[in-house]
Amino acid sequence: MALNDKTIFDKIWDAHIVHTIPSGPSILYIDRHYIHEVTSPQAFEGLKKRGVSVFRPGRTFAVADHNVPTRHRHLSLSDESGREQIEMLGENCQRHGIKLFSLDHPQNGIVHVTGPELGITLPGMTVVCGDSHTSTHGALGSIAFGIGTSEVEMVLASQALLQHKPRQMRINVEGELQEGVTAKDLMLHIISTVSTECAAGYFVEYTGPGISKLTMDSRMTVCNMSIEMGARGGLVAPDNVTFDYVKGKEYAPSGEDWDRALDRWEKLPTDAGAFFDRELSFDARKVEPMITYGTNPAMAVETGGMIPEIDRMEPALRAAHDKALRYMGFSPGEKVKGKKVDYVFLGSCTNGRIEDLRAFASLVKGRKKAEGVTVWIVPGSMQVRRQACDEGVAKILEDAGFEMRYPGCSACLAMNEDKIPRGKYAVATSNRNFEGRQGPGARTMLAGPLTAAAAAITGKITDPRELQQNQL
């Protein structure tokens, strides 16, 4: 281990330290700050009370996404308090000169979909947002993490945060995913192996062929789900896949600026002898299509698997499992395959990008939606929606009996009207299956876009590869 060797995390972190308080935290400079309507109003209110203005308004970007309707968007918001939050976001942005992607903006979308697709997030940056899944932006090779509202206020007031440097973990993924297995399955596999808290206090770098062979959309899915194992964030070092993705984007550098930026970015990857506090390794070839059966993302099994027998578990886990299974209406030892599904939700910042819509469409092509299943297809952004229409993805979906909606967080957290009714089963491509996450009493089963498509067509939990085989 060479003393001067650094991880990509060290390099970006060190380059953003303004000052370190002796035996205390450091002032960390923030390049990009995203805000949305739910976690920002109290921060602006705080600024007002202090009589402080926004320090660098050009570095903050605002999106309305969490409680927006995904249908009938031309009508005004029916819910009063939701409308108040969106109006307040508009007012605050206008007052402080902050760029806003409002509900009617052609680039509106979920903050973690819009930021990368416009090139606002770039390699080597520090990125924060009052939302835990800010980790998604780490796929670009940036340090990106979620913050609370007090911290949103700090960034607005000073473009900086007080932070202790987290510990670092490397997750190396050998091999490549099999056909019919997605980045979401990889993450559910990893989380179900290591638990929901294994990475608490760590920042994760993902490496190995199982990661570098992934597209940017898939890398974003990977980094997004880092939170579900407790990590502060996850990142992937930038490479040619990253550079190709970023090039030509609206907010990305161009011309000579691009060349200079590329020079910097190419130096970012972790040095060979750099130190990690913890290292884990996985084999992508062993990953199967996964689905959750319980009320946290680690309670996941292969679609062909069985709900674990409680008496085979460590005693400490038994009570939680028992409670989860009662909530879900499942019994130990049951097969998950063939379980009836009432709702399917394709969307969220985990799986609402164009690649996910394509994957879903690839499976439903030439088939019909199962009767009795309600399906919500919610693109991650207006751009994803337009792309799906231009590419013919929308047509495939329509022919199969599905309706594509307008972008937003939607049923991922059910703040708008997209709520799963009590007791109903939903296969969701989002990231959390906590009790009530998709509405009071809703029973969420997390999966990737292919497994979601298979459920939408068959009305049951199905291994998507069975349908793929029949397609040939």
Place this chain on the structure above:
Amino acid sequence: MPIEKFTTLISTCVPLYAENVDTDQIIPARFLRSVSRLGFGEKLFYDWRYDRQGNHRKDFVMNDYRFKGEVLVAGKNFGCGSSREHAAWAIIDYGFRVVVSSSFADIFRNNALNNGLLTIELPERFLERLFNIIKSAPSTEVKVDLPRQLFEVLGGGLVEEFEIPPYKKKCLLKGYDDIDYLVSHSWLIEKWEKQNNKL
């Protein structure tokens, strides 16, 4: 805006015997529509506290008259899930000043400390004993001594040291918050921006 100062506290405890308590349980998303920091206490643990008709669920500890106090004791990985600071606001608004667990989710811990809610991490074995003591004797008081960083179960001789970053400890003892610190250093940040081509 200073936070409330914290030095020592003597109180009974409310034992929430659950692990991985996530922010969707602490405060469900449908209650996040307020644009103020106040009033979330009513909605704290809403779906555990109330049934569908809005009646108190008898089996939930916060509805059990025997358990009262300003110290919430919970199982490991408390506060996992979303970054919503509303979770910390709800706990404070309800009247808690301290949350005890064997581990906390990172963002939750930051949010709590930024609002003057002290999070105390204790070893799992200590936590288990604490749960047992409170269960059998709900009127047991604990003493939280921030200057000495001690958590003590009164009358039982059970004491444990806890850790807190020195900077955060100072903030809590004096009632400072990070925003004041950062705003007072904006000159330094500006200087750094100039040196690093950030302007």
